[in-house]
Amino acid sequence: MGSQPDELKAEVEDTRAHPARDVDRLADRVAPGKVARRKAGAARHRLTGARERVMGAAGGPPADAFRRSAEAGRARPGGTPVRAVLRRR
Template identity: 45%
Template sequence: MSDSPEAIRAEIEQTRAGLGSNVDALADKVSPSKMMDRQTDKVKNALGSVRERVMGAADDAGSSLSDAGSSAVAQVGDVKDRVVAKAEGSPLAVGLIAFGAGLLLASLIPASAKEKKVAADVKDQAQPLVDKVTDVAKEVGEHLKEPAQDAATAVKDAASGSVDTVKEEAQSAAAEVKDQAQQARENVMESSA
């Protein structure tokens, strides 16, 4: 190390420049906006990778979400990887998953006052139609009641007739078997005599 003022100034300037770049890098690393930008880029990359795998691309979805650092994000990454593996190459499956996720999100968001008012208006306007449909259904039920009873009676009569027929045929067959057995016995007795 030299004791000349110029050398000391040069060394101070060099140290100051090194410290300045280190401070700038540290500030960039911990800046909330920069952190958000890095996380946004990771999510975009992960979604792009998922889209490519689902649509049949050979690229691996990667583990960009699991690099986020927290265990919650790592678990989301694991779930994402499992879902991607199951849905790979199947846009229909992805559509169903997206639909389910949309329903889940929609169920978590409370209805606004405007939506509640519109729903109440629709319910009020639909009530006469509901009443009319109910009346028509009751009337149709009344009209179908008698034919249904007639059909049930006809089925019951047919079943009774079938039972009687089967019973008569069984008795006739039993009598015929009995006659044949009697004749066989007589034949056996005549042969042995």
């Protein structure tokens, strides 16, 4: 702690500024519009992650599950293509 009056004043002002900053941060966190914006952003982030796990990232290769289903749809065991079976119905 400083012994000079100017140093003491600076420390007191700094100490007083912290609670004001904390109150501003709390008010910012509980503002209804900002809460809604944060919730919407979090939901968007979760949905984007789920979509990328299912479909693959944009511009990237398809997800592994999609590739396997496409390969499985080309032919069934025994050699009869699935499309031929579906056309018969």
